[in-house]
Amino acid sequence: MHPSTALATVLVDELVRGGVREAVLAPGSRSAPLAYALEEADRAGRLRLHVRIDERSAGFLALGLSRGGGAPVPVVTTSGTAVANLHPAVLEASHSGIPLVVLSADRPAELRGTGANQTTVQPGIFAGAVRWEADLPAPDAVTPGAGAHWRSTVCRALAAAVSTGGPGRGPVHLNVSFRDPLAPGLPPAGAGASSDAQPDADVQPDADAEPGADGLTGRPGGAPWVTVPPPAAPGAAPVDPGLRTLVLLGDVPDPATGQRALAWAQEAGWPVLAEPFGHLPGGPGVVPHGPLVAGAVARGELAQLVPDRVVVVGRLTLFRELGALLRLPGVRVEQVSGHERWTDPSHVVSRVHGVGALVAAPQRHTGAAAWVDTWTAAGAALSGAVGAAAGPEPTGVGVARAVADVLTAQDVLVLGSSTVPRDLALSLDGTAAPARVVANRGLAGIDGTVSTAVGVALAVQGLEPPAGAPRVLALMGDLTFLHDAGGLLIGPDEPRPDLTVVVVNDDGGGIFSTLEYGDPHRLAEPTAAAAAERVFGTPHGTDLGALCAAHGVPHERVGSLGALQERLAGRTAGLRVLEVPVDRATHRRVRDALR
Structure with a gap:
């Protein structure tokens, strides 16, 4: 087979042998060998492939899949800015300790630094955010010795991602160069292909290799090329006793x-x-x-x-x-x-x-x-005062508590950043069911939250039959939702999650009204109030229903907390969005009343 096809096939095969069961692909030309290999593995039932057109969404989808399932998840991109778009997800994975595997395709060495199209310096592009990285050169020929090198490299990447002997779980980066031809060889002309098809190269196994375990075919029985023991549990002296x-x-x-x-x-x-x-x-x-x-x-x-x-x-x-x-x-x-x-x-x-x-x-x-x-x-x-301050009409604290009240111990809640987790923490009185909560708190950004929630839902629901799988809800603000609206874009042939996204829509950046920027004394002068509204409030006026309709996602505006809890009762199939309009002015009023 062509060298690029052989390289990609071996890499994907070794990832599967190493325990990878989910993979995300953002398509491109230079990454075509990996795309073919992943699609073939998906078709064979060896892993589940998720295709996304936006690399940033793809990165956070892989992050969510890893959070939900616990295993390393590779995200594959083509060369150039595609790789840079993964940086937010890599940073979040680094600070949260999530085993994300970046598999970036690259131009061969002779094209770097020449002005070749879609070519930049990809090795080291994530600086200190990855636990381990390697730059695999484009092969000129297919040899069993090269296969052993490729497989061993994948094993090192997976071991570093789960911190076997390393500095903690986190992201790794494997940059892989490919030379043309990037597509597999066509069938012979007699099978309906053109007569100028390039035949696959003949590959001879290494005479000294273990039977059935040359570098190209892998270890017998589907075993990984290198078996690495799991990290030992860290020892620790006990915490000293003490009353206060x-x-x-x-x-x-x-x-x-x-x-x-x-x-x-x-x-x-x-x-x-x-x-x-x-x-x-x-x-x-x-x-x-x-x-x-x-x-x-x-x-x-x-x-x-x-x-x-x-x-x-x-x-x-x-x-x-x-x-x-x-x-x-x-x-x-x-x-x-x-x-x-x-x-x-x-x-x-x-x-x-x-x-x-x-x-x-x-x-x-x-x-x-x-x-x-x-x-x-x-x-x-404080419980009575908290309930009174939140008010009967929808407020951030009220919505958060309404969502918490419908959760069971088997459910999973994906939280956005900014106001939502704070409102939830303030509302909790200790009686809520211990539902699992997932949130991107490594850098506490609003990047990729919809995609993360989709990944979490796909992962946890893939572990059990749909009827017994955990129910997954997501709670986030409108800016967080809009920042990753691309996460709603799921192709018709892609696995789809059972996920309800609750959006608290205050038409802007509500958290800033609770900080010093929203101090009433600071905003007493009209010019100052207008400036704060523009640069902190950031009203957007977006019709979330129209946005969801454009993506074919069911949407409903919910006007009361009681109606919200009714909509959240029971299990719902597919992806849907429940929008709860909230007056942004209530954030400061409620927070001041609570304090």
Whole structure:
């Protein structure tokens, strides 16, 4: 076969042998050998292929598939700007620890630096965002020795993505050069092809190779070329016991680790303030409306709740109030981290523990029950005020709570960034079912959220028959939705998710109204108010129904919280969008009332 066809075929075969079951392709000419190989593997049932025309959407779709299924997912692009469009997804994967495999096609070395069309410097294009990278040259001939090199390279990429002996799970980049011809050889002329078809090259196996295991055909029995043991569980000294300890639970890439942390804190007798990632937090010891209580403690209004020590599990990304607790005078701060790159923006952490510290809880103090009860009672006392402040009409907090109330423990919620996760965290009183929550909190951007949600839905629903698969909902704001409207574009022959997207539409950037830019004193002068509306409010006036109709996606505007919960009852097939209009002015009013 042609060298480029052989290279692509071997790469895809070894990816499958290494456990890859989902792959995303953004088509192009230089990546044609990989496209042919992926389509053939899909047709043979070896993996499931997803084709997207927008590389940025393709990158976040692969990210969502990896988040939902847990395994590395390759995303394949052609050369040039196509590769650069993957950068947002690569950055998110890097900061979130998601095993994303970028497989970029490239021009051969002799065309680099010559002004050849669609040719740039692709090796190193993701700088320090990838855990590992390699640049495979375009082969001139097909040899078994080359096949062994290609297979070994794929094994290294997959091992680095899942952190076998590396610096933590994350994205990897395999840049692959291809020379013409890029398409497989045509059949002989007698089979209906043109008489000038190029025949496939004869390939001779290596005489010294293991029988049935030359570099081109791979190891016997479908085994990977290199078997790499999984990473050992990180050892960790236990966290010391102590009464006045508070646990802050942030974003944890592995949802099982988040659940283990909740049980660990409960056993130790320590209250928990939890961000709504991994799973919706609840149960004994979880403080209702935690960010509001944290703000009061940080401001000195609840001196009896000031802890001696704060243990942070995961990464805090949502509330300044939680960060303020870490900076209280005399408070010792410790971090439980899944890898050596712990988070400490305030430079206050005194000790870092591995996740192995969560295996056994410290000895419970005799006064633990009273300490936990004091914290949880402070949160429970706010529940009535939170409900009243949210109001009966749709507000961000009200919509978030309405969505949380319909979720079951088997469901999956994909959260956008910006206002939505904050509204959800403020609304939770600890009674919501522990549904799984997925969010791109690595950089907390609004990039690719629709595509991520589609990927998560496809992954989790692909694990079980549709009737028994988890129900997947997504909750996001209008700007987040519009930023990835291309995620609605799914070809007629592509796998389609069962996914409901709830869009809180306040016609602009509602989060800025809750920050210093929306301070009423700052906006008292008309010119200042107009300027803030233009550069922060960013009204768009987009008809979301028309946008969805253009993509063939069912859409409905929902005017009340009761109607929203009715629409969310039960399982719905296919992709649909529920739009909930919200007055942007309510964000500041509700947030001020809560605080």
